[in-house]
Amino acid sequence: MTLVSARELVTAASDAGTGIGAFNVIHLETAEGLVRAAALAGLPVILQISQNCADYHGGLEPIALASLALARRAEIPVAVHLDHAERPELVDEAVALGFGSVMFDGGALPYDENVALTAEVAARAHRAGVFVEGELGEVGGKDGAHAPGVRTDPDEARAFVAATGVDALAVAVGSSHAMTDRTASLDLDLIARLRAALRGAGAAGADVPLVLHAEDPADIEA
Numbered sequence: 256m257t258l259v260s261a262r263e264l265v266t267a268a269s270d271a272g273t274g275i276g277a278f279n280v281i282h283l284e285t286a287e288g289l290v291r292a293a294a295l296a297g298l299p300v301i302l303q304i305s306q307n308c309a310d311y312h313g314g315l316e317p318i319a320l321a322s323l324a325l326a327r328r329a330e331i332p333v334a335v336h337l338d339h340a341e342r343p344e345l346v347d348e349a350v351a352l353g354f355g356s357v358m359f360d361g362g363a364l365p366y367d368e369n370v371a372l373t374a375e376v377a378a379r380a381h382r383a384g385v386f387v388e389g390e391l392g393e394v395g396g397k398d399g400a401h402a403p404g405v406r407t408d409p410d411e412a413r414a415f416v417a418a419t420g421v422d423a424l425a426v427a428v429g430s431s432h433a434m435t436d437r438t439a440s441l442d443l444d445l446i447a448r449l450r451a452a453l454r455g456a457g458a459a460g461a462d463v464p465l466v467l468h469a470e471d472p473a474d475i476e477a
């Protein structure tokens with residue numbers, strides 16, 4: 256097995272009614288550990304590199320090329336994804352480096368600005384065949400921007416997908432980044448309504464999978 260696009264892994268999971276794990280790479284050892292763990296579990300995995308991680312390393316390229324190299328020699332299918340990019344130029348750099356998928360995070364922007372910028376970034380990524388994740392309704396806790404009770408509205412989600420052309424959507428359904436206690440509670444009813452709203456909502460009638468962001472899934476009480 257080898258480097259694959261997250262499109263392939265996410266679509267297979269969505270079709271099967273399951274999920275696929277995407278874990279953040281911090282440094283080379285994290286990426287090695289994640290690939291090793293996935294191989295031991297016999298499961299595919301998505302390695303994701305965030306804008307914060309790229310900035311920590313002083314640039315995206317070194318950690319990106321290391322992760323892509325690990326993916327190519329892995330025993331199981333591994334995708335490399337750009338996570339929480341708020342700068343469009345970082346998305347363009349990831350596409351040029353060979354990422355199969357990117358997240359453009361306009362979740363903190365006013366709705367109209369999020370739509371306009373996400374659509375622009377997605378169009379460029381799509382020209383390179385790259386799978387694009389957008390975000391609507393800020394996922395709580397990131398960079399201190401936690402807004403308690405923020406939830407993604409299903410009708411708005413469908414309109415956002417239609418207006419931007421994103422292939423997957425990160426939604427606010429009760430999960431949170433940077434949790435320090437077990438207080439997050441997933442709104443399963445809202446997840447079901449979002450899933451129904453995004454069925455067939457993508458390009459060529461494709462389903463648009465939901466992306467759940469959380470610091471540590473073990474800490475979510477569903």
Ligand SMILES: [Zn+2]
Pocket residue numbers: 339394432468469
């Ligand atoms: Zn996240």
